[in-house]
Amino acid sequence: MFEQFFQVKAFFQVRKQYGVKPGLERIYKLLDLLDNPERKMNAVHVAGTNGKGSTVHFLNQALIANGYTVGVFNSPSLKGLTGHILCNDNSITENTFMYYFNKVYPFIRQLDEQQRHPTEFEILTVIAFLYFADHTDIALVEAGMGGREDTTNCFDPILSIITNISWDHTEFLGKNIESIAYHKAGIIKKNRPIIVGEMSDNATSVIYAEAQKKNAPLYRMGDAFQYKITNVKGNHQTFQWGTISGINMEIRLQAAGGHQVQNASLAIMALVLFEKKGFRLNRYDYLKGLITAQLPGRFEQIHSRPAIILDGAHNPAGAQAFKETLEANFKNTENHLIFAVFKDKDLKRMLEILEPHFSTITLTTFDHPRAAEVEQLGEIGIHAELRNDWRHAIRQISFEQKDEDVCYFITGSLHFIAMVRKYAEDMTEWL
Template identity: 30%
Template sequence: MTHQEAIDWLYELRLLGSKLGLENPRKLAAHAGNPHQLLKIIHVAGTNGKGSVCAMLESIYRAAGYKTGLFTSPHLVSFRERIQVSREPIAETEVVRLTECMQALVRHFPADQPPTFFEVITVMALEHFARAQCDIVLLETGLGGRLDATNIVTPIATVITPIALDHQQYLGETLAQIAAEKAGIIKQGIPALSASQPPEAKAVLEQTGPITFVDAEHATALAGKHQRQNAALAAATVEALQNTLPVKNDSIETALANVHWPARAQVFERDGRKLLLDAVHNPASAEALRGVLAELQSGQRPTLLLGVLADKNWKQMVAILAPLAGRIVCVPVSSERTLSPDELANACRQQNDCEVIAAESLEEGLAAVAKDDFVVITGSIYLLGEAMELLGLAAAVDEKDLNEWKMSRP
């Protein structure tokens, strides 16, 4: 099997859709030898900031000399980003080996109830981390928590990042319902920490048992108040686990000062121009971006290059972001779920009387902003991955379709 053949097989699983439940992932993990039972795991759920907190925790433990495993989703460009050991993406040869293993294990399942893409890659990741003998694994949930495939593990700590409205069609229409799904990763007797939460979500989390709420900020390389809050949550988690995984304070400070997490309030300059890349997928993350722009105090309204998915709360996101811009370029996302640039542009015009352009492609959109001094590229994380490829910030890899998913019937 070649690496491309492995990716193709995983893509076929993705086409089968996704479903919530623990029976299949538990069975698959058991056939794989229950690799998660060999690992120390910090399990992270929440609506916003899961990946950032995982990246911060990984950076801290790696700085302290531990071998780390990092499992996050979705990927920006390459599938291999999802599974990393000490921030080294899984090798293509290992993707092939694990895919061949998974193909053999999937034969134990009825043809009409195969494991999903996410269930398979979760077990692949756990197997990879166990084989690499990782000292600590940072495991991000895919969707929700209670019935997420990652919830087969017994962690050494659980972490809940800020909860907001998102994926309501799967997790519930209210903050309380969504919080109950996220809280499903909390285990009795296991330390639990949470970011500061809206009262409705906090009340639900408090019902699960003892939980530490972290309402603080900590300096970090990532821009924005929300990232300083994420950093404080990561640092508090490390402190709570000092007896299990000792870390010196200077490792925490050094790691947070140097942590890297692409396309999350990522600012860089090119040819004298400032570009900011930030994935925004709900109103709460749009508010966070507004805060970042206020902190930058550039003295100028940026050009906004925006592309969103139609199944998100994009109207409220537009209401938050469009008024900040001096010029707006709307583009499609490389996804069957994209909102048309024309519809997006019409919504932006209702919020701002600046120039608004509807481009037919991201390439056309980037060309339209090529001479603008300050450009904010934002919206779907799928758009950010494609932008990174086109801007030369990442090697071009045709694996974006592996991010696409839909829920199948249980």
């Protein structure tokens, strides 16, 4: 058993050696050995190429505003190991994490001895489910990758949400949109509602087929519910939201970008379905929760004069959404970019999307086995400065420069953004 949290962190660091192993056999075995905590929690399952974290955050804030104790399981974490598991917006404590880890550890050893090594993410998932079963009214579970064979796809949800489908993780999910959609559609469960965001016709047909096969009521954005943006002012947006059944609301957000309106719309549809299922919800309260929702790592401003903005645009679709938000809000400013991302992404396409919008671009890397090295980024051929040390790239920002027309954007992998956020918290100049 583990008595100090540094021992737990060391264990998880070593556990990374088992990498990503799609399939559910190991997670089901662990859950069975622990008396199936996944059957003792009320939970929502959220998958999609982009927008999972934001949709979960909007839903989380709305439910908390209605007095529910809400758990969130997310990956990657912006706050270290304990940040994967949240309760009412707070990471669980190190002691709590260690308590549940010690419950799981004997069974990890048992599977290790059988050469069925559970991965880091599988262990985190089981710890989360044990905690949620004991402490939460509702849990919001974000899929790690794909859906059908993702570790989190091991429980029967209240409802499921697929935010969108575009190119990502093609080495695991397939080389075409239909294959990727097939994996995402795997979170659809028998007789459970599925909410679907905007996506191509090819992806939609795959989702529809799976929903029909599972007799799952399907609520598609643009059909069952719609939105219309009515006002945008900086990071504040107002939009009208309505259903074909006649429910209408006006919603305000503190989040930049039309894609965040889409994510919030998915969360609102989930809230409406919660009401139909008998959950006690006050619309005034959950609309108030949506207004106050601020999204960490999603077009998040962490400094003013000069403006420094973080965004986890970790694939081409994310880069496109980032670019559109940039054009809408920062077209008259001098913009500078610091960029680092995983090597298995479409690096060339991402940088082609971003390059025209920045006066300078710095390409860098970070400590992760999947991180693209600066040499790989440099081979793409755009005009950019290469920096092996991302901290040095950030220290090059001129904090004496108080011009409101100069902005620095730091984007790429959410793992990278998490490191930058932690670094920013420790830099007194940024406070």
